[in-house]
Amino acid sequence: MPTLSLPRPHRDDVLIAALGLLGGLMLWLLGLPMRTGDVLGDARLPLVPLVVMSAAELLRRTSPRTALTIGSVALVADQCTHGSLATVAMYTDVMYAAVLYGTPAAARRIPVITFLISLVVTVGSLAWTRSPEALLVGIVTALVVFVPALTGVSVRNHRDAAAAARLRADQTALLAEMDRAQAVTAERARMARELHDLVANHLSAIAIHSTAALSLGDPETSRDALGVIRENSVEGLAEMRRLIGLLRTGAADAEPSSSPSLASLDALVEQHRAAAADAGLRFVLEDAGDGGARLPAPVGLAAYRIVQESLTNALKHAAPGPVTVRLGRAGRRLTVEVSSVLGERAGPRAPGSGAGLVGMRERVALLGGEFEAGPVDGTWRVRAELPADEGETGS
Secondary structure, eight states, rough: OOOOOOOOOOHHHHHHHHHHHHHHHHHHTTTTSSSOSSSOOOOTHHHHHHHHHHHHHTTTTTTTHHHHHHHHHHHHHHHSOOOOHHHHHHHHHHHHHHHHSSSSSHHHHHHHHHHHHHHHHHHHHHHHHTHHHHHHHHHHHIIIIIIHHHHHHHHHHHHHHHHHHHHHHHHHHHHHHHHHHHHHHHHHHHHHHHHHHHHHHHHHHHHHHHHHHHHOHHHHHHHHHHHHHHHHHHHHHHHHHHHHHHHHHHHHHOTTTTTTOGGGHHHHHHHHHHHGGGTEEEEEEEOOOOOTTTOOHHHHHHHHHEEEEEEEHHHHHHHHHHEEEEEEEEEEEEEEEEEEEOOOOOSSOOOSSSHHHHHHHHHHHTOOEEEEEEETEEEEEEEEEOOOOOOOOTT
């Protein structure tokens, strides 16, 4: 047969019950009852409701409804004896605990019920005795049943508000941590793009010309290749120092004023033209945009990096022929297009990882533009449309 097991009382409830029982015993030993007169005569009878009320106190937190039921029966029984102040005091605590630790429905109903009980007792006493003392009976009843319930409602509301505040604080902390993680991830991606764009073209030129210098027996050709290697090494080191300096100083600007822009495209194209002289590549810049129009700094930098990476890819992979850079501006859109010949070419080539295309696509997406790259009619074409106005940047 299944056995009925009562929940284990809370440590504080055991202490409250013990103190209540001890206080009631002290009042009984001192002969201090609540009433005298026509009640059940045995002076030991108040001890029975006292013990039962103490037992109800043990359940005030774990089973508040059961505690309130037992306590109410004990209070009614206490009124048939000489009574004990400790029994009444413990009942007020049981009523308070029933609202505080009970179900939400009980917390809503108990104050209403106790208010009606206080009102009925007051009106009934007035109708029965027709004396001012009846009001005192109603006040005492309200102090025993209604006021503790009202206090429980107030404390419960404060407790629920505090719990909601803690939950909001935890959620805010979680969102802050998520934002921090996203910011760190975004910054790492930005640093990866910058590092790749700063160094990739220089290292690609170094790789191609060092291979040529090792494979060719012409001293003059080897000397020219070593000159290109030295030039790209110096420029790559300068770019690396600039990036490291920005990381150390922690500059607040997303893109520093020293970053390249479209105004530097002529020098960039000329640099690649010199680096690819032996590979049969002809670099051409066609600028159909408004050269005097000012672009947002992030857009200018993104366009420059797209051209730089596209020229680097052409240097590594394109077949002999023209490599054309086209710039156009129509309304609020800046168009950047780089095309090169598809096919095989003789001579040294540098391997690619595909990170350049990923970086270009990310740059365009961050600015709210459109990007496409792929073969078109025997050429490899990279095309990007970027917002040319400050208000559209990053939309």
